[in-house]
Amino acid sequence: MLLITCPYCGVERPEIEFRYAGEAHIARPAEPSKLTDEEWAEYLYMRTNPKGLLAERWRHAHGCGRFFNAIRDTVSDRFVTIYKMGEAKPDLERLVVEAAQ
């Protein structure tokens, strides 16, 4: 079971307190009526699904109830960093380089 640190509560808790919410930083289209079918498909269904670092959302469902973002390695399942909603997405390539050092 993963151990996850909620950035709002500031405590490490077991995964069963949290609910996964998929890939992060997928912005809802500003003007939905102007989207083509391809753009809708991209927004709704296409996912990065990387083998490596993934920016993803979690919700502390049985704690503060708030959403936050995390960078996790999908091969080792290790969390690289966890950050609050609204904060900028970290540079994944730089994180990979840092992890290698």
Add this chain to the structure above:
Amino acid sequence: MSRFNFWELAKNALSAHENWGRQWRAPEPKAEYDVVIIGAGGHGLATAYYLAKEHGVTNVAVLEKGWLGGGNTGRNTTIVRSNYLWEESEGLYDHAMDLWQDLSQELNYNIMYSARGVMMLAHTIHDIQVFKRHVYANRLAGVQNEWLTAEEAKEYCPPLNISKNMRYPVLGAALQRKAGVARHDAVAWGYARGADKYGVDIIQNCAVTGIRRGADGAVEGVETSRGLIRAKRVGVVAAGHTTTVMDMAGVRMPLESYPLQALVSEPVKPCFPCVVMSNTIHAYMSQSDKGELVIGAGTDQYISYSQTGGLQIPAHTIEAICELFPMFRRMRMLRNWGGTVDVTPDRSPIIGKTPVPGLFVNCGWGTGGFKATPGSGHVFAHTLARGEPHPINAPFTLDRFRTGRLIDEAAAAAVAH
């Protein structure tokens, strides 16, 4: 290579079974093939077999990063059934079901298909409505499926607890009698042996590192850890790693890869007559020919390629098993493991063309690909040979996520996502 029959068995028995030949070659890759298939799991090997047998395309290579049948083919819970809801799925899965019936004879390899029946339990009013809808839809389409009361379910599977005092009492069940189990490894080995017999090269320990495309965008071949292999047609059958492979060709996929876990108990004498599944309380189980209880757990909630998952997932499943089958409460579990399953948004597979000319994909089988292995290989071989889909897989396009013609099988996929 010899054909398996009684005389061969008797002859080899005289030499203590030490002189059986290899069942497939380990060839060096050639510079060019007509078709390259990426992934030597059940689906990839079945594709190669039907390409050679039905379409006469024998200049084929099946490339495998690890070893043959070592991914989800060797990790599933061996269940075979076709009780899906929509016409498109009924066509696809029942096509596989037809092929399962005489697959051992067809391949001259005992795949141990056992039509012992698959029973799906209903625990809520909603379950009853959904399963009855499946039963009626299936019967309209000529797919075997029937409704049982709780008492009839108990009669079919005596270990089942139908007490009204359970947290989720059994209210009834949908039963597909000709569904059952097959030996998963034997399916991969049988198809590998069959394809090899027709001259297909199965190349293991050969990871694909790139997909070479020409000036017109069409596929020219694949770059591998064992050098460039040219081919005008490439079929990607890489299950959980499909996104990784398709990224090499610059094609975005509507897939997410999740861990799916399973476990087996210590072996015991035959005591469990069929396959029982329960979507609502997340448990499914059968007994293997070795006597182990084969138990399927759910997916973990997060994307992962780790081929392992959290222990709370199988623990949850075992709690459900103990409630449904009290006689197994003192069974000890021997092993558990995980596979990486590629899940589509509508829980139906993608079998067909991609935006890249010459590149074809067969993926998105999610938590339930094993049952479709023969049918999947059969229609994908047609697609690769003709360049156009077979009528059975025509609806399962990648393009359906653009057009919106989804095939929503969330209720028929036995694992709750």
